[in-house]
Amino acid sequence: xxxxxxxxxxxxxxxxxxxxxxxxxxxxxxxxxxxxxxxxxxxxxxxxxxxxxxxxxxxxxxxxxxxxxxxxxxxxxxxxxxxxxxxxxxxxxxxxxxxxxxxxxxxxxxxxxxxxxxxxxxxxxxxxxxxxxxxxxxxxxxxxxxxxxxxxxxxxxxxxxxxxxxxxxxxxxxxxxxxxxxxxxxxxxxxxxxxxxxxxxxxxxxxxxxxxxxxxxxxxxxxxxxxxxxxxxxxxxxx
Amino acid sequence: xxxxxxxxxxxxxxxxxxxxxxxxxxxxxxxxxxxxxxxxxxxxxxxxxxxxxxxxxxxxxxxxxxxxxxxxxxxxxxxxxxxxxxxxxxxxxxxxxxxxxxxxxxxxxxxxxxxxxxxxxxxxxxxxxxxxxxxxxxxxxxxxxxxxxxxxxxxxxxxxxxxxxxxxxxxxxxxxxxxxxxxxxxxxxxxxxxxxxxxxxxxxxxxxxxxxxxxxxxxxxxxxxxxxxxxxxxxxxxxxxxxxxxxxxxxxxxxxxxxxxxxxxxxxxxxxxxxxxxxxxxxxxxxxxxxxxxxxxxxxxxxxxxxxxxxxxxxxxxxxxxxxxxxxxxxxxxxxxxxxxxxxxxxxxxxxxxxxxxxxxxxxxxxxxxxxxxxxxxxxxxxxxxxxxxxxxxxxxxxxxxxxxxxxxxxxxxxxxxxxxxxxxxxxxxxxxxxxxxxxxxxxxxxxxxxxxxxxxxxxxx
Numbered sequence: 056x057x058x059x060x061x062x063x064x065x066x067x068x069x070x071x072x073x074x075x076x077x078x079x080x081x082x083x084x085x086x087x088x089x090x091x092x093x094x095x096x097x098x099x100x101x102x103x104x105x106x107x108x109x110x111x112x113x114x115x116x117x118x119x120x121x122x123x124x125x126x127x128x129x130x131x132x133x134x135x136x137x138x139x140x141x142x143x144x145x146x147x148x149x150x151x152x153x154x155x156x157x158x159x160x161x162x163x164x165x166x167x168x169x170x171x172x173x174x175x176x177x178x179x180x181x182x183x184x185x186x187x188x189x190x191x192x193x194x195x196x197x198x199x200x201x202x203x204x205x206x207x208x209x210x211x212x213x214x215x216x217x218x219x220x221x222x223x224x225x226x227x228x229x230x231x232x233x234x235x236x237x238x239x240x241x242x243x244x245x246x247x248x249x250x251x252x253x254x255x256x257x258x259x260x261x262x263x264x265x266x267x268x269x270x271x272x273x274x275x276x277x278x279x280x281x282x283x284x285x286x287x288x289x290x291x292x293x294x
Numbered sequence: 295x296x297x298x299x300x301x302x303x304x305x306x307x308x309x310x311x312x313x314x315x316x317x318x319x320x321x322x323x324x325x326x327x328x329x330x331x332x333x334x335x336x337x338x339x340x341x342x343x344x345x346x347x348x349x350x351x352x353x354x355x356x357x358x359x360x361x362x363x364x365x366x367x368x369x370x371x372x373x374x375x376x377x378x379x380x381x382x383x384x385x386x387x388x389x390x391x392x393x394x395x396x397x398x399x400x401x402x403x404x405x406x407x408x409x410x411x412x413x414x415x416x417x418x419x420x421x422x423x424x425x426x427x428x429x430x431x432x433x434x435x436x437x438x439x440x441x442x443x444x445x446x447x448x449x450x451x452x453x454x455x456x457x458x459x460x461x462x463x464x465x466x467x468x469x470x471x472x473x474x475x476x477x478x479x480x481x482x483x484x485x486x487x488x489x490x491x492x493x494x495x496x497x498x499x500x501x502x503x504x505x506x507x508x509x510x511x512x513x514x515x516x517x518x519x520x521x522x523x524x525x526x527x528x529x530x531x532x533x534x535x536x537x538x539x540x541x542x543x544x545x546x547x548x549x550x551x552x553x554x555x556x557x558x559x560x561x562x563x564x565x566x567x568x569x570x571x572x573x574x575x576x577x578x579x580x581x582x583x584x585x586x587x588x589x590x591x592x593x594x595x596x597x598x599x600x601x602x603x604x605x606x607x608x609x610x611x612x613x614x615x616x617x618x619x620x621x622x623x624x625x626x627x628x629x630x631x632x633x634x635x636x637x638x639x640x641x642x643x644x645x646x647x648x649x650x651x652x653x654x655x656x657x658x659x660x661x662x663x664x665x666x667x668x669x670x671x672x673x674x675x676x677x678x679x680x681x682x683x684x685x686x687x688x689x690x691x692x693x694x695x696x697x698x699x700x701x702x703x704x705x706x707x708x709x710x711x712x713x714x715x716x717x718x719x720x721x722x723x724x725x726x727x728x729x730x731x732x733x734x735x736x737x738x739x740x741x742x743x744x745x746x747x748x749x750x751x752x753x754x755x756x
Binding site (some may be wrong): 064065067068069070071072073076077080091092093112113114118176179181183198200202243244245248269270273274276277280281284285289290291292294 | 434437438439441442444445496497501502507508509624652655656657659660661662663664665684687688690691694695700
């Protein structure tokens with residue numbers, strides 16, 4: 056089993072690399088390929104069982120788009136072919152149509168997702184999200200911390216429909232994208248650790264249905280407590 | 295800056311606010327500044343300032359460096375204006391100048407030492423141009439406030455006035471390259487035996503050259519990106535060091551510095567390498583002001599690390615160590631964890647670092663736990679890790695992923711109960727890590743631990 060982590064030296068903000076450390080704990084025999092920004096991604100010439108990219112700085116985001124642009128068709132084909140993928144935080148924007156920068160200029164994304172993002176470096180959004188991930192009929196809990204918001208038609212292909220918290224923007228109830236087996240989401244942090252049902256689905260999709268979740272009792276306990284908090288109307292979802 | 299007509303009404307209204315607050319025995323350390331700012335948005339630019347302004351910023355250590363400067367300068371005949379008792383953002387800084395000036399807007403102090411929050415630099419430096427800016431270091435900090443270190447670097451690069459002389463940490467590739475056109479003096483600690491060849495922490499924000507993306511080569515790395523490195527392709531790298539600690543004598547408790555004037559020796563304040571960096575930053579600043587090395591050393595002999603940040607109490611052959619770790623700041627926590635693992639003996643660790651305010655009204659974003667090096671707490675010399683608060687289950691998962699066996703982890707709902715869970719038959723030293731806002735809980739735990747050790751509290755079976 057091969058898992059490629061794109062540009063881990065840069066795309067590692069907000070504790071997101073913990074998702075890979077957790078998968079490593081679940082899949083101790085899996086091969087993790089860590090591709091630096093200066094090299095051709097492994098997925099270009101090989102099949103992978105999971106492709107992952109985490110959040111990055113706004114400066115690096117532009118470099119990542121340039122680095123991946125030659126392989127946009129390959130990425131699209133992999134999504135169409137059902138390769139599991141996970142893009143978190145502003146890594147999702149890399150797949151979109153464009154990003155409007157703070158200075159008014161726009162940069163093109165890979166054009167794979169119908170997503171237009173807009174930076175607002177003076178206002179940082181921080182919040183919680185509770186929503187439903189249809190394939191497992193399970194509640195997803197997660198965190199957002201971002202300078203951007205986005206518009207895009209994701210009503211029929213959202214990662215989750217939010218019950219609390221925001222989607223692509225403050226008016227949206229649809230968070231992220233779910234196409235084939237690709238998940239792209241603004242949620243950051245230890246998403247797989249926070250959501251054991253999502254991780255179970257991912258492992259099953261990757262062909263590792265016989266593998267137990269690492270620290271299953273502990274992650275389920277933490278999930279149950281967090282879910283109860285997120286469902287509590289007294290708990291603020293923005294801060 | 296030309297004074298606005300709004301200045302004096304704002305000054306007098308803010309002064310009146312101070313009087314009213316003090317009548318009600320309230321701290322007047324922030325609100326008067328906000329009143330002044332509301333009535334006169336350019337108040338900070340209009341108020342008279344001391345001849346010399348030293349600003350101190352950075353992710354970690356800025357309060358300690360300010361405190362050192364504020365304590366040592368009076369011993370050298372200079373009483374600086376400072377915001378020690380107030381906040382380090384706009385309202386607090388304005389309040390500092392407000393309290394220092396009379397009703398005619400005149401300030402007597404000849405020097406100011408002002409701690410400045412990195413994010414507030416854009417506003418503060420627009421109206422208060424520091425002659426010197428000490429930058430202790432720049433790291434990832436609170437995700438929700440500071441996003442990432444490039445965001446903060448960008449703010450500082452846009453905010454730092456052209457005339458400001460920088461006092462920067464040569465061992466920090468991020469902060470030492472701030473405002474490249476400005477004059478600067480650097481400080482650093484020479485290669486040590488316990489340095490590493492490659493980064494060891496989860497977070498290292500200087501892995502690739504910011505100019506050409508080539509992988510940086512570290513000559514040595516101390517923690518996170520602190521160390522010395524260079525780019526093999528384009529020549530980018532660590533700056534030469536002007537004030538360098540070349541030797542540390544832990545027995546004699548001294549730091550030996552190489553300076554332009556030769557070798558100097560100073561008292562070592564604290565056992566942690568971050569304490570040495572803080573002392574070095576302050577000494578570098580003072581030496582650049584022309585203050586005599588002997589005068590600095592005489593004053594350092596009288597100094598202690600502030601009790602609220604680090605305190606070790608020994609009872610018989612047991613010790614209780616209180617250590618500020620700052621929740622939501624993964625680097626500060628990692629430094630504390632690293633310090634604990636390097637201490638000898640068997641240790642229990644009590645974690646009181648969840649966010650006090652988030653716990654009141656929301657659910658804390660715990661992503662920062664995964665940027666902090668809980669892996670440093672894996673060793674067999676730490677048989678107990680005791681956690682309290684609503685996030686205890688999250689800390690447990692984080693510790694499990696770090697490789698800590700489940701049987702060493704104890705989760706408590708109430709902070710005070712953590713003291714009763716310590717097994718003194720298995721540990722010699724109890725480390726209580728707390729956040730700025732959990733000090734009262736930490737003090738309660740400390741008192742209960744001391745009561746147990748002194749035999750003044752009945753033993754409770756947990």
